[in-house]
Amino acid sequence: MRTARPAGIVGYGAYVPRPRVRASSIAAAWGREAAHLPVREKSVPGLDEDAVTMAIEAARGAVARSGVAPDRIRAVWVGSESKPYAVKPSGTIVAEAIGATPWVSAADLEFACKAGSEAMQAALAFVGSGMADYALGIGMDAAQSKPGDALELTAAAGGAAFLFGPAEEALAVVEATASYVTDTPDFFRRQHLHYPEHGHRFTGEPSYFAHSRAASRGLLEGLGRRPADYRWAVFHQPNPKFMRRVAADLGFTEEQIAAGAVVDRIGNTYSGASLLGLAAVLDTAREGDRIFFCSYGSGAGSDSFSFVATPRLAAARAAAPSVDDYLENRRAIGDYGEYLRLSRKIRML
Amino acid sequence: MELPRYHRMRRALYRLEGTSCPSCSRRFFPPRAVCPACRKGGLEPFPFSGRGTLYSYTRITQAPRGFASVAPYAVGMVRLEEGPLVSAPLADTDGIDLSIGMPVEMVTRRIHEASENGPIVYGYKFRPRLRPPRQ
């Protein structure tokens, strides 16, 4: 899929909350072996944080890097599976906080872990069709996981925001995008329940891998490109293993994915995961670098994007904290008890 | 549920919007309708940058009703770059030695929720400024 009018990312911002819990603390609480844990630690939202507050900070970073007046933004779309309200848009709060209201479209998108790239694609289409000059797509989660479930070892908090605009102002131009979706129920959360359920090994080959590969290959073939044509590649990263295996399946190298491998350091931020990886790549990419991006959301589907970094990218970076700034701004949580308190997993009887 | 109360404050709460006096250019936060210096109305909205330094701080151990679930928590007074002094909760202060004069910046966080089925009030807090400082 290509836009009618050339468009790209004119600003980006990331957010990762400061608290970190060690995977070994979680493992110890549930009698799991400390060996072979998928990540060393994961990010946890503070008591005063949720997907909305985190989206606001990422959105502010994106606006600051773009230099665009907030009242020129025509859409604020938030992709998340941890909306603080089941009914009531998060996008309105974010739009109000960044000063984009009232002449703006706002909505929340849900597609498990690819809600964020859905928001990006919609924002790109808004600009690429000529309907708007600027539109913001955000992926942000305070990821939910059932206490004791394997997901609890990785389900983390964070995400990123991307402001799309005309190609001539872009930090990274979009070459094309693709979406590949089938009905594959590998992971879901029923209405009124706190935590998602997942299909264990069913989440792997028929779900994550099949969809990520298809969306990636479709885009590469459409553009007539090979993995070697890209300097960087970012995939959805539910854990370090899946991300590396799909990259290898497609022919991408460790060097190409290293810069965007945020999961290694803070875990899986669900709707925010691939977007946070892309933000980390934009923190280091140079002019002319090609960037390959592919998300994955359970249910299931993948959105792939091909970007090219422009000369404007380097100059825009200093206007907001980098992903690394957030990764380094960390505070170790004392124990599993404090983690439960911060994650609001303690229910008073 | 005090829905209209927080709704009418949303610009001040979410993005630290105050007012400025067109006659004497004094800036006010919280927003004022009448300039205390000129004793005239007609004040205009003024967006504060959110950057400032810590004037004073404390950690509340005995929280008022509605705030016990987040106690203990730090609050402070912040001297904004544009002049006014603002009282506000402080964010991300665990494990940090606060000190008078330290650079802080505004973030938007959850301030209060009266109950599990009530509205969530979002508003400004200040946290120790991240490096590098924003432009």
Add this chain to the structure above:
Amino acid sequence: MRDVGIIGIGQTAVAEHWDRSIEDLAVEAITEARRDAGTDRADALFVGNMLSGELAGQENLATAIADAAALLPIEALKIEAACASGGAALRAAWLAVASGAHDYALVVGVEKMTDHLTDGVTAALATAADADYEAGFGISFVALTALLMRRYMHDHAARREDFAAFSINSHRNAALNPRALYRQPITVADFIASPVVADPINVLDSAGICDGAAALLICPAAEAGRARRTPVRIAASACATDTLGLAERADPLVWQAVAGSARLAYDRAKVGPKDIDLFEVHDAFSIVSVLTLEACGFADRGSALRLAAEGRIALEGDIPICTLGGLKGRGHPVGASGVYQIVEVVQQLRGEAGPAQVKGARVGMAQSVGGSGSVSVTHILRA
């Protein structure tokens, strides 16, 4: 304006009155004041109270008390100025009598705080602050005061223990007052070991939550001579205000409302700080005493801690403060405190303060402060 005198005083013990309502307390104090004055005359009732709406669910409080005290159908009004409500009620009564609108006016300050748990009382007290921009953010009243104390310590290189002398003085004097709540003496070591409420403020920096009522009967000085008791004259009554939000002041450590009401009172009474024989300070927190003594001209900026360290605030010092315990030692039933202060100044000027008597006291000052110094009422009384 007519000269006005105080001819009757009454007070309940300051305590946790578990078995008594707000009306019960007010009626006891009123009855004692009328007995003290030796007259049943009363043309109006002014009630100083801050929290009856929040804590008792009872507004229209003045009518409720007039009814309970069998004072109907006289005019009865509640006067609210946060923690300065007591002083403000006397001021309203003084305006009524001095102007000639009324001859005999009753004043009662009353607060019933122990019907609620601490978090509820903390939230109720926070209504003295800016509801939208202070209390609404969980910034409690103690926290606002703690912010001031921290900054004061920073600006003047003061240590936390330097503030202990104020609490020690209040407790020492309270031990001499049978109506006071906190009558046990405390030491610097107790002060340092006391639990933190909002650092650097600890429990022994803070006046406690309690119940109480105090009452006065005032009338024109010309008629006061006929009263049973030697009248004490109200030489000045003054009130001033400052920004509701603490942060909105040019300098939060300079309490303009406190300074302003004191200055007006000095002018009207034609006295200065040197003429004041005793000063009932609104010592809700030790830092409040410090800022008050500086604002009212008893100490230069940054030097009030020295007054305490040198013992000058003690009963035998040159400016005795909180002579019967103050808010800290007697207890601080908020809307009643301002009236307790007046009752105590009258005791001193009558020479009836017992072991707490300030020798030769002729001129006494009492000051109520509401909010974080946002409203202040000052009275100067003469024997």
